[in-house]
Amino acid sequence: MQLQNDLLLRAARGEKTERTPVWLMRQAGRILPEYRAVRESVSGFIELAQTPELAAEVTIQPVDILGVDAAIIFSDILVIPEAMGLPYEMVEKRGPWFPQTVRSESDLKKLRVADGDNDLKYVIDAIQITKKHLNGRVPLIGFAGAPWTIFAYMVEGSGSKTFSKSREMLYREPVFSHKLLQLITDSTINYLKAQIRAGADLVQIFDSWAGILGPKQYEEFSLRYITQICDAITEAPKTVFAKGAFFARESMSKLSCETIGLDWNMGIEESRRLIGPTKTLQGNLDPAALYGNPDQIRQATIEMMEQFKGSRHIANLGHGVYPDIDPEMVKIFIQTVKDFQ
Numbered sequence: 001m002q003l004q005n006d007l008l009l010r011a012a013r014g015e016k017t018e019r020t021p022v023w024l025m026r027q028a029g030r031i032l033p034e035y036r037a038v039r040e041s042v043s044g045f046i047e048l049a050q051t052p053e054l055a056a057e058v059t060i061q062p063v064d065i066l067g068v069d070a071a072i073i074f075s076d077i078l079v080i081p082e083a084m085g086l087p088y089e090m091v092e093k094r095g096p097w098f099p100q101t102v103r104s105e106s107d108l109k110k111l112r113v114a115d116g117d118n119d120l121k122y123v124i125d126a127i128q129i130t131k132k133h134l135n136g137r138v139p140l141i142g143f144a145g146a147p148w149t150i151f152a153y154m155v156e157g158s159g160s161k162t163f164s165k166s167r168e169m170l171y172r173e174p175v176f177s178h179k180l181l182q183l184i185t186d187s188t189i190n191y192l193k194a195q196i197r198a199g200a201d202l203v204q205i206f207d208s209w210a211g212i213l214g215p216k217q218y219e220e221f222s223l224r225y226i227t228q229i230c231d232a233i234t235e236a237p238k239t240v241f242a243k244g245a246f247f248a249r250e251s252m253s254k255l256s257c258e259t260i261g262l263d264w265n266m267g268i269e270e271s272r273r274l275i276g277p278t279k280t281l282q283g284n285l286d287p288a289a290l291y292g293n294p295d296q297i298r299q300a301t302i303e304m305m306e307q308f309k310g311s312r313h314i315a316n317l318g319h320g321v322y323p324d325i326d327p328e329m330v331k332i333f334i335q336t337v338k339d340f341q
């Protein structure tokens with residue numbers, strides 16, 4: 001199916017575009033009252049994510065309501081541990097929780113490599129339904145967590161400020177750590193390939209906990225596996241977003257991906273210098289800037305756009321949109337990007 005708006009894909013490949021494409025990380029769910037209405041019709045996040053028709057509906061809401069240039073499939077990075085044999089729960093107001101964790105060789109033996117098509121059939125179905133309903137209006141983004149970020153949740157069993165149990169593992173059990181990271185990587189490659197076969201036009205890897213590792217450990221326990229994923233996925237453009245990994249920007253320029261996501265702590269001009277001209281950069285307005293008034297939002301967005309100007313860029317926030325942001329303020333951000341010359 002020919003896309004009517006393929007700005008995102010052309011910008012990712014480094015082709016010239018009439019204007020800069022814009023979307024928001026975590027645009028599906030979180031901020032829209034229309035999302036909450038659908039969410040209340042089911043038992044919770046997991047049921048919603050596992051009901052393909054509903055997942056497709058909330059995936060498309062931001063395209064209709066906010067006017068973004070891409071949809072991102074409604075799911076979560078934690079579907080991978082579940083498909084490997086480690087189920088999770090989403091605890092209201094607290095976030096993800098794993099009844100069991102993975103901390104020993106015997107825990108490891110209970111896990112399997114996820115195959116994507118069967119183990120995550122509900123996501124694959126949701127992608128196919130979304131593509132049908134989108135009818136070529138905008139590209140659909142598929143995604144997965146980076147192996148290190150998934151490892152951190154599987155070892156820790158929940159979110160954490162320090163992820164000290166996961167980081168302890170890297171120091172005390174490096175061999176075990178590499179085995180688990182490889183299992184996650186193999187599962188992620190299968191999963192991303194299945195998403196692309198089902199219709200995902202571009203895939204993004206979220207390394208949300210990149211910033212808690214030092215530079216040397218980041219190379220060994222994260223970038224090594226992201227490299228494997230980028231090398232294995234040749235069917236669609238790839239974006240790597242490593243939150244807090246300012247120290248790895250130069251290394252990341254060597255990844256075989258088209259786009260690198262910047263968080264809002266990363267200077268735009270400095271990032272371009274470190275990463276070079278051959279990658280598209282995505283980002284990176286401070287998500288808290290959307291708490292400002294309309295004039296402040298316009299000004300902050302224009303300042304950001306001016307710093308990216310003339311180089312390969314996909315506009316976004318520097319992390320996911322915060323849940324209590326007013327959708328009207330998101331629309332101002334989007335419109336300002338669209339009007340920018």
Ligand SMILES: Cc1c2[nH]c(c1CCC(=O)O)Cc1[nH]c(c(CCC(=O)O)c1C)Cc1[nH]c(c(CCC(=O)O)c1C)Cc1[nH]c(c(C)c1CCC(=O)O)C2
Pocket residue numbers: 024025026027028029030039045072073074075076077078090094095096143159206208243320
């Ligand atoms: C670390 C991480 C997670 N999930 C994700 C990340 C990486 C991005 C980031 O750093 O923000 C990624 C994610 N999670 C979700 C999406 C859907 C698509 C999108 O809107 O971008 C995506 C891309 C839905 C979701 N994932 C979750 C919700 C809220 C569930 C609900 O409706 O109650 C949604 C819509 C739950 C979730 N899932 C996770 C946490 C910590 C939580 C609880 C807090 C929160 O809301 O962020 C893990």
